[in-house]
Amino acid sequence: MHIQEGQSLKSMNTFGIDAKAKYLSIIREISDLETLVKSNLFKEENHLILGGGSNILLTKDYNGLVIKNELKGISLINEDNASVILKIMSGEVWHELVLYCVENNWAGIENLSLIPGSVGAAPMQNIGAYGVELKSVFIELEALHLESGEVHTFDKKACDFGYRQSVFKNRLKEQYFILSITIKLLKKPKLHLTYGAINDTLKLMGKSKPNIKDVSQAVIQIRQSKLPNPSELGNSGSFFKNPIVENEKFKELKLNYPNIVAYPAGEKHTKLAAGWLIEQCGYKGKRYGDTGSHKHQALVLVNYGNAKGKDIWNLALKIQASVKAKFDVDIQPEVNII
Ligand SMILES: Cc1cc2nc3c(=O)[nH]c(=O)nc-3n(C[C@H](O)[C@H](O)[C@H](O)COP(=O)(O)OP(=O)(O)OC[C@H]3O[C@@H](n4cnc5c(N)ncnc54)[C@H](O)[C@@H]3O)c2cc1C
Structure with missing residues (x-):
C-alpha cells in the first residue's frame, strides 16, 4: 500500500x-x-x-x-430470457458501464449516458437524468464500514434513495466505502423518451423505431450540446439541486413570474428549475475573474482556468443569496463541498 x-x-x-x-x-x-x-x-x-x-x-x-x-471488474451474476443481473466494482467508470450494457442490448441505464464519475458514487446521490434514476435498476450494494472494517449489504430500501439523495449522504455520511453495486437490466427495453429533448433528437436522427443504442446516442448528443465538457472547461455539472416547494408557494410565484419553469413533484409539491431562477437573477454567462455561470446553462458553475475552489464557492453563495432575495426560495448545492 x-x-x-x-x-x-x-x-x-x-x-x-x-x-x-x-x-x-x-x-x-x-x-x-x-x-x-x-x-x-x-x-x-x-x-x-x-x-x-x-x-x-x-x-x-x-x-x-x-x-x-480504482476497484475494477464487472461480473454477470445471473441471466434468464428476460433480464441480466450485474455486479460492478465501484471504481469502474459509469459511462463505460452504460456503453458496455448498451452494446450488449441490456436496457435500463441508457438515459444515464455520459454522466461522469465512478460507479461507486452513483448510489451516493442516486444519479438521475432524462426521467431515469439509478434506483430504477438498483438491487443492492456492498460497502465497507470504515470503523469496523466489516462489509455490509444494503438493499434498495436500506439505501433510502430520493432526489439526489441516499442514506450515504445523510444518516450514514462518511461512514462507508461503497465497494460494488448490483443492478438488474432488461433484455426487452422499456424506453423513456418523453423527458427533455429525447424524442425530438431521435426524430432529427431519423429514428422512428429507436433501440437503446439510439436513445443513448440521443442523450449523448443532447448533453454535449448543453453541458460543457470538463476536460475543456472545469465544472461539476449542475451545481445546485432543483428546489422543491409546496404547491401554494408555486402558485404565488407563477402569479408574479408566469414563465417560471417547473415540474410536478408528487401531489403537494412542485420542483422548480434552479437554472431558470439563477438566470432570472442575471448570472447566466457572467464571468467573475476565472469563475462564472455557464453561457448555455446558468446552473453550471465553471472554472475558466485558475479559479480557486473558494472563488467558486463564494460565487455559489452569492447566487444562493440572490435567489433567496428575489424569489424567497432556498437552493442547495448538489455538489459536495469539501
Ligand atoms: C458535466 C457533468 C454532468 C453531470 N451530470 C449529472 C447528471 O445528469 N445527473 C447526476 O445525477 N449527476 C451528474 N453529474 C454529477 C456527477 O457526475 C455524479 O454525481 C457522479 O455520480 C459523481 O461520481 P464521482 O465518482 O465523480 O464522485 P466524486 O465526485 O468522486 O464523489 C462524490 C461524493 O461521493 C463520495 N464517494 C465517491 N465514491 C465513493 C465510494 N465508493 N464510497 C463512498 N463514497 C464515495 C465522495 O466522497 C463524495 O462525497 C454531472 C457532473 C458533471 C461534471
Missing part, C-alpha cells in the same frame, strides 16, 4: 481545482482498503473517498487522507 504526500488533485476533480492532498492512497484491491482502514494513518487523519471527482468542490487543500477508488 503506497501513500503519496502533498500530491496535487487537479487531474482528479472535474472542476480542475489545484488543491493538494496531505496524503493520497490509490486503492486497486479490497485487501489494500482493508489494510488502510486498520492503519494508524487512517485512524489519525480525516479522510475523503474520491471516485471521478465530478461531484466535489475542493475549497482548500485537503488536510487528511484522500482515498482514490
Whole structure:
C-alpha cells in the first residue's frame, strides 16, 4: 500500500481545482482498503473517498487522507430470457458501464449516458437524468464500514434513495466505502423518451423505431450540446439541486413570474428549475475573474482556468443569496463541498 504526500488533485476533480492532498492512497484491491482502514494513518487523519471527482468542490487543500477508488471488474451474476443481473466494482467508470450494457442490448441505464464519475458514487446521490434514476435498476450494494472494517449489504430500501439523495449522504455520511453495486437490466427495453429533448433528437436522427443504442446516442448528443465538457472547461455539472416547494408557494410565484419553469413533484409539491431562477437573477454567462455561470446553462458553475475552489464557492453563495432575495426560495448545492 503506497501513500503519496502533498500530491496535487487537479487531474482528479472535474472542476480542475489545484488543491493538494496531505496524503493520497490509490486503492486497486479490497485487501489494500482493508489494510488502510486498520492503519494508524487512517485512524489519525480525516479522510475523503474520491471516485471521478465530478461531484466535489475542493475549497482548500485537503488536510487528511484522500482515498482514490480504482476497484475494477464487472461480473454477470445471473441471466434468464428476460433480464441480466450485474455486479460492478465501484471504481469502474459509469459511462463505460452504460456503453458496455448498451452494446450488449441490456436496457435500463441508457438515459444515464455520459454522466461522469465512478460507479461507486452513483448510489451516493442516486444519479438521475432524462426521467431515469439509478434506483430504477438498483438491487443492492456492498460497502465497507470504515470503523469496523466489516462489509455490509444494503438493499434498495436500506439505501433510502430520493432526489439526489441516499442514506450515504445523510444518516450514514462518511461512514462507508461503497465497494460494488448490483443492478438488474432488461433484455426487452422499456424506453423513456418523453423527458427533455429525447424524442425530438431521435426524430432529427431519423429514428422512428429507436433501440437503446439510439436513445443513448440521443442523450449523448443532447448533453454535449448543453453541458460543457470538463476536460475543456472545469465544472461539476449542475451545481445546485432543483428546489422543491409546496404547491401554494408555486402558485404565488407563477402569479408574479408566469414563465417560471417547473415540474410536478408528487401531489403537494412542485420542483422548480434552479437554472431558470439563477438566470432570472442575471448570472447566466457572467464571468467573475476565472469563475462564472455557464453561457448555455446558468446552473453550471465553471472554472475558466485558475479559479480557486473558494472563488467558486463564494460565487455559489452569492447566487444562493440572490435567489433567496428575489424569489424567497432556498437552493442547495448538489455538489459536495469539501
Ligand atoms: C458535466 C457533468 C454532468 C453531470 N451530470 C449529472 C447528471 O445528469 N445527473 C447526476 O445525477 N449527476 C451528474 N453529474 C454529477 C456527477 O457526475 C455524479 O454525481 C457522479 O455520480 C459523481 O461520481 P464521482 O465518482 O465523480 O464522485 P466524486 O465526485 O468522486 O464523489 C462524490 C461524493 O461521493 C463520495 N464517494 C465517491 N465514491 C465513493 C465510494 N465508493 N464510497 C463512498 N463514497 C464515495 C465522495 O466522497 C463524495 O462525497 C454531472 C457532473 C458533471 C461534471
